Amino acid sequence: MRERPLRLPASWLPSVKVTMASMVLALLVGALLILVSDRQVIESFRYFFSYPWDAFRHSGEAIGESYKALVSGSVGSWSAITATLERAAPLICAGLAVTLAFRAGLFNIGAQGQLIVGAVCAGYVGFHYELPPVVHVLAALLAALVGGALWGGIIGVLKARTGAHEVITTIMLNYVAAALLTYLLTKESFQQPGSNNPRSEKVDAAATFPSILGVHSGIVLAVLAAVGVWWLLERSTVGFELRAVGANADASRTAGMSVANVYTLAMVVAGLLAGLAGAQQVLGHQDSLTASFGGSIGFDAITVALLGRATPLGTVLAGLLFGALSTGGLAMQAGAASTPLALTQVLQALIVLFVAAPALVKAVFRFRESDGGGAVMAKGWNS
Amino acid sequence: MKKTAQVVALTSVLALSLAACGDRPKENAGAGGSSPSDEAASSSAAPSPTASNPDFKACMVSDSGGFDDKSFNQTSHDGLVNAVKKLGLKTGEVESQSDSEYADNIAALLREDCNAIVTVGFLLGDATEAAAKKNPDVDFAIVDYGYAKPPKNLRGLSFNTAEPSFMAGYLAAGMTKSGVVGTFGGAKIPTVTIFMDGFWEGVQYWNKQKDDSVQVVGWDEKSQSGSFTDDFEDKIAGQDTADNLMSQGADIIFPVAGPAGLGALESAQATNGEVNAIWVDTDGCLSAAEYCDAIISSVMKGMDVAVEKAISDSVGDKFTSDPYVGTLDNGGVQLAPFHEFDGDVPQELKDELDTIKQDLVDGKIKITSPSAP
Amino acid sequence: MQLEIRGLTKRFGTFTANDHIDLTIEPGEIHCLLGENGAGKSTLMNMLYGLLEPDEGEVLLDGKPATFATPGDAIEAGIGMVHQHFMLVPVFTVAENIMLGREQTRGLGVLNRASAATLVRDLSDTYKLAVDPDALVQDLPVGVQQRVEILKALANNAEVLILDEPTAVLTPQEIDELMSIMDSLRKDGTSIVFITHKLREVKAIGDKITVIRRGKVVGTTEPTASESELAEMMVGRGVKLVVDKDDADVGEVALDVKNLTVIGARGTTVVRDVSFDVRAGEILGIAGVQGNGQTELVKALLGLVRPASGRIQLEGRNISRHSPRQSxxxxxxxxxxxxxxxxxxGSFSVRENLVLDLYKHDEYSRGLALNLRAMSANAEQRIDEFDIRTQSMNSSVSALSGGNQQKVVVARELSRSLKVLIASQPTRGVDVGSIEFIHKRIVAERDKGTAVIIVSTELDEIFALSDRIAVMYDGRIVDIVSPNILRDEIGLLMAGGGGTAKKNA
Structure with missing residues (x-):
């Protein structure tokens, strides 16, 4: 009955086991795909019975080279590690936005939109004003947080006041945000002077994240954000309400909590985190806004949160994994193996697929039934 | 479980024994183990390169759309393939999926020790310049971008596509039966609207010369407004936009939207000759041969030539940062042959087009497009 | 069909849920399985029904060994089960629900609804179930839904019917109806395994009673055994079935309700012009059949539902516009x-649930930060004080038995000083041992001078606790009476005064 200071959920070990197993399984299926997509391997299987060794050698080489490139391209050198960290940082922040909302029982598909609005605000403050060095980056960062929080807050208020389902409103606001960005990029006040390309002015150097050992400091913010979210969820009264409402809104209401306020607050904080991801992109990763500067970070974030089982630590690890997969994937594509880009995306998808279907993984590896929880996303729709 | 395993094993043995009739091909000498893409792989079967530079690595980053877009990225990529064929190089290539990846993609290629890197598309402009400044030992070239003061190892490759588009506009005005021609773009960006401006001016020139009143729908150079798919990959959007122009009476369509423009070819082809198209970037009859019967001609942007030149200059230590501008004069841009329409285009019109081409080269006709390089 | 269970054992990790259970159920017998929550009754039945695989032991049907890998196997063998939580599709009709999984078709895949409806009507007539085959399940009262479940089992030719806590969700009238249905099934030769923890029901209908405690059979007895004997077998010690309490020491009016009217979610008036008061130190019982407005009344008292009109006064102050937190x-x-x-x-730990409405108090948080140490200290104290059986304070509440879950709620609500305690069905689905404990605590709270309102559909509970009894029917309080009233008289009031307006029949 004594207090254990740092309590992990009782089921953490099995779920780590299932996640690891999912990754192994995905890599195995990926290896098969590498074989099928490699011309030389296919050729050598055509004469398998005359020279079987050829087929094995080529297969081995193809898989070996691809996966070697995956590892060395993601963590093999300092520049690879920095690239991985820079990729991971916005994924972690946006992933936290999904995780936090999810813990409050909200399925935040809107990280993309919140990220865009956050980045637009950060970018505008970054290139439109001239401020002293430290102040400027802080002001731009603050603008991103406020922008994201507002965009997320709209969803929270809609949900709290009218009961509008957040899945629908977030998707719709994603479109609005993307269209808003495209529109702004046609405006002269956003475009670089003397150009009518849809690309914003460059953010003032004073407003960009300072670099630490070749990595922009965004990754530090991402980790701080994760610690903050952990504290908020596990150690604060706000997190207590948030988790309670997420797990059982009726009991929370009966216990005197205001479910409407919790929804609003959760979406404001989620938007703030997604806005931070937007700031990572425009103040760190690149220095101007373009139509698709956000890539698919806001959507990958959903996968990251799912893979991280909606916990801050899990989200950080999943974000790092996705960062590594995407930089490693580039190396696979650029290096001697020339593995198609699609394959890395398939790998990511497979890992998530297996994590989401723990029963399948357990069947393959013959884990016991009690190992690992069900898919964490299963209840997202019922809120 | 066991049973499934047996079935799988049995089927694979069967499949293999059926497939195993083939013979082992001779080992390719000097294949170098790299088969970067279909084109490059097939080239290894072709006669061996005229030169061999196995230590030189030429690399390329695409814009979104990928190297198989039958248009912009593909033509640039052809330049790389041709250079490899002639010079015997190693390659490395990365396809971009979004604007956020450009810097990462260039960095990934730098980690692969590329000697020359070609980036495709103006959106990569800033990232390419930054990388060039940081890596003075690597030569960089960028398609569709010009720098005012580039570093020594960076060459911008731009194209005055307004010139051949002017000819295309004149050609369209001469060929239309309805008196309405249409154009649309993939996005309202200078490298797209320059085509549309040229096309529009060509039609106006026809009207002036012939005292005619052929109309352009989908673009107006003066107000710089018109139809856009806002997507270079969505074929359906291209089809919808083309259908829209056709409903306004256009019987010749000039889609400037990369793969999305293929939708316009689809729409045109479906009319069985009533509506036809003029393709862009590549010779449509070669790159999108299935639509050749609906393509009157194409405005070719010689990105392959420019890319190949940049790479061979880099291999031969002749690389300079002097910008390359493709014009009708240097053959960097041109109007493609008429292919199946060769018989349909009147000789008189062909002659007039030759004159126009000369006038453009000589500067007798001035392009007024604000997007011209 | 004779069903015999020999040495059936099921372990979950180190925990033995069923330990060598032996049981024989004769044809046409109502065999009651009596035990506290968590004693292992449901585990046993889930093994019988093919939902769990036994670790040891065997099941014999008419002397022949049988194994059920899936519920399908069990149904095939003639075993039917009605779960506590019904497995019905609400938007389907009764006939459609019964067809489900064994749809009869007339060529070309057209469903033969008529034959299903006929089957339902026939079975319904035979056993006097009074179920309309064409009614939508979602429109039916709980008691009738349960009969649909029974019909489903009968339609599958069940010879042994397992009823898992069937009375937990029923009103007294519905329980009577269920009993008569069980009786007619028994006469027809169907064996019934009746799982319950309610002694009165066991004595009323059972032919044989097997008591299970902590996964073991502690004995088999006849229904002639006294309630206290049965309770002692179940709990393993002597249990007081009557609450000891002195006369109420009544003080000032604590809660005064005047002309309260509440409109329900569907726009109908569910509480009509209700007025009553509760004084410090007394227990007011609100009796009534489920669904007569009690639920909405107590929700309005807390502020979960805004009353349409009327006043609620707490020690003279109007609180009818208060939020739950303010209340x-x-x-x-x-x-x-x-x-x-x-x-x-459910997914929260015992420790967290014990402060679910207290976490904002200075005791448990400073600013935004939760005081985990204080929460743990509180949990340790409450777990001890309320005898909450849990592995640790960090176990999630959903892992506890129903009685212990209820003790968590009671412990939390009684852990601060109260002016009024509102307890709705405080012992529903709670085992005998816990009922005794919870009742004792409620009386103790009264004796501290708190005004207490108990809402219960169980007359036993109302009589055991109340100092005054208000009877609700159709949203109104029809009368407030003394607990010395006869059971029959109060039954009459609960049915709307004349006993003619039987609900949902």
């Missing part, structure tokens, strides 16, 4: 009728 802060304790729905957050 809780003013000193109202609230035990909701559905603990897993409204009382606890």
């Amino acid at each position: 809780l802060e003013e000193g109202i304790g609230y035990i909701p009728e559905d603990r897993s729905h409204d009382g606890n957050v």
Whole structure:
């Protein structure tokens, strides 16, 4: 009955086991795909019975080279590690936005939109004003947080006041945000002077994240954000309400909590985190806004949160994994193996697929039934 | 479980024994183990390169759309393939999926020790310049971008596509039966609207010369407004936009939207000759041969030539940062042959087009497009 | 069909849920399986029904060994089961639900609804179930839905019918109806395994009673055994079935309700012009059949539902516009009728649930930061004080038995000083041992001078606790009477005064 200071959920070990197993399984299926997509391997299987060794050698080489490139391209050198960290940082922040909302029982598909609005605000403050060095980056960062929080807050208020389902409103606001960005990029006040390309002015150097050992400091913010979210969820009264409402809104209401306020607050904080991801992109990763500067970070974030089982630590690890997969994937594509880009995306998808279907993984590896929880996303729709 | 395993094993043995009739091909000498893409792989079967530079690595980053877009990225990529064929190089290539990846993609290629890197598309402009400044030992070239003061190892490759588009506009005005021609773009960006401006001016020139009143729908150079798919990959959007122009009476369509423009070819082809198209970037009859019967001609942007030149200059230590501008004069841009329409285009019109081409080269006709390089 | 269980054992990790259970159920026998929550009754039945695989032992049907890998196998062998939570599709009709999984078709895949409807009508007539085959399940009262489940089993030619806590969700009238249905099934030769923890029901209908405690059969007895004997077998010690309490020491009016009217979610008036008061130190019982406005009344008292009109006064102050939090802060304790729905957050730990409405108090948080040490100290104290059986304070509440879950709610609500305690169905689905404990605590709270309102559909509970009894029918309080009233008289009031307006029949 004594207090254990740092309590992990009782089921953490099995779920780590299932996640690891999912990754192994995905890599195995990926290896098969590498074989099928490699011309030389296919050729050598055509004469398998005359020279079987050829087929094995080529297969081995193809898989070996691809996966070697995956590892060395993601963590093999300092520049690879920095690239991985820079990729991971916005994924972690946006992933936290999904995780936090999810813990409050909200399925935040809107990280993309919140990220865009956050980045637009950060970018505008970054290139439109001239401020002293430290102040400027802080002001731009603050603008991103406020922008994201507002965009997320709209969803929270809609949900709290009218009961509008957040899945629908977030998707719709994603479109609005993307269209808003495209529109702004046609405006002269956003475009670089003397150009009518849809690309914003460059953010003032004073407003960009300072670099630490070749990595922009965004990754530090991402980790701080994760610690903050952990504290908020596990150690604060706000997190207590948030988790309670997420797990059982009726009991929370009966216990005197205001479910409407919790929804609003959760979406404001989620938007703030997604806005931070937007700031990572425009103040760190690149220095101007373009139509698709956000890539698919806001959507990958959903996968990251799912893979991280909606916990801050899990989200950080999943974000790092996705960062590594995407930089490693580039190396696979650029290096001697020339593995198609699609394959890395398939790998990511497979890992998530297996994590989401723990029963399948357990069947393959013959884990016991009690190992690992069900898919964490299963209840997202019922809120 | 066991049973499934047996079935799988049995089927694979069967499949293999059926497939195993083939013979082992001779080992390719000097294949170098790299088969970067279909084109490059097939080239290894072709006669061996005229030169061999196995230590030189030429690399390329695409814009979104990928190297198989039958248009912009593909033509640039052809330049790389041709250079490899002639010079015997190693390659490395990365396809971009979004604007956020450009810097990462260039960095990934730098980690692969590329000697020359070609980036495709103006959106990569800033990232390419930054990388060039940081890596003075690597030569960089960028398609569709010009720098005012580039570093020594960076060459911008731009194209005055307004010139051949002017000819295309004149050609369209001469060929239309309805008196309405249409154009649309993939996005309202200078490298797209320059085509549309040229096309529009060509039609106006026809009207002036012939005292005619052929109309352009989908673009107006003066107000710089018109139809856009806002997507270079969505074929359906291209089809919808083309259908829209056709409903306004256009019987010749000039889609400037990369793969999305293929939708316009689809729409045109479906009319069985009533509506036809003029393709862009590549010779449509070669790159999108299935639509050749609906393509009157194409405005070719010689990105392959420019890319190949940049790479061979880099291999031969002749690389300079002097910008390359493709014009009708240097053959960097041109109007493609008429292919199946060769018989349909009147000789008189062909002659007039030759004159126009000369006038453009000589500067007798001035392009007024604000997007011209 | 004779069903014999020999040495059936099921272990979950180190925990033995069923330990060598032996049981024989004769044809046409109602065999009661009596045990506290968590004693292992449901585990046993889930093994019988093919939902769990036994670790040891065997099942014999008419002397022949049988194994059930899936519920399908069990159904095939003639075993039917009615779960506590019904497995019905609400938007389908009764006939469609019964067809489900064994749809009869007339060529070309057209469903033969008529034959299903006929089957339902025939079975319904035979056993006097009074179920309309064309009614939508969602429109039916709980008791009738349960009969649909029974019909489903009968349609599958069940010879042994397992009823898992069937009376937990029923009104007294519905329980009577169920009993007569069970009786007619028995006469027809169907064996019934009747799982319950309610002694009165066991004595009323059972042919044989097997008591299970902590996964073991402690004995088999006849229904002639006294209730206290049965209770002692179940709990393993002597149990007091009557609550000891002195006469109420009544003080000032604590809660005064005047002309309260509440409109329900569907726009109908569910509480009509209700007026009553509760004084400090007394227990007011609100009796009534489920669904006569009690639920909405107590929700309005807490502030979960805004009353349409009327006044609620707490010690003279109007609180009818208060939010639940304000009401809780003013000193109202609230035990909701559905603990897993409204009382606890199932995935939260015992420790967290014990402060579910207290976490904002200075004791448990400073600013935004929770004081985990204080929460743990509180949990340790409450677990001890309320005898909450849990592995640790960090176990999630959903892992506890129903009785212990309820104790968590009660412990939390009684852990601060109250002016009024509102307890709705405080012992529903709770085992005998816990009922005794909870009743004792409620009386103790009264004796501290708290005004207590108990809402219960169980007359036993109302009589055991109340100092005054208000009877609700159709949203109104039809009368407020003394607990010395006869059971029959109060039954008459609960049915609307004349006993003619039987609900949902």
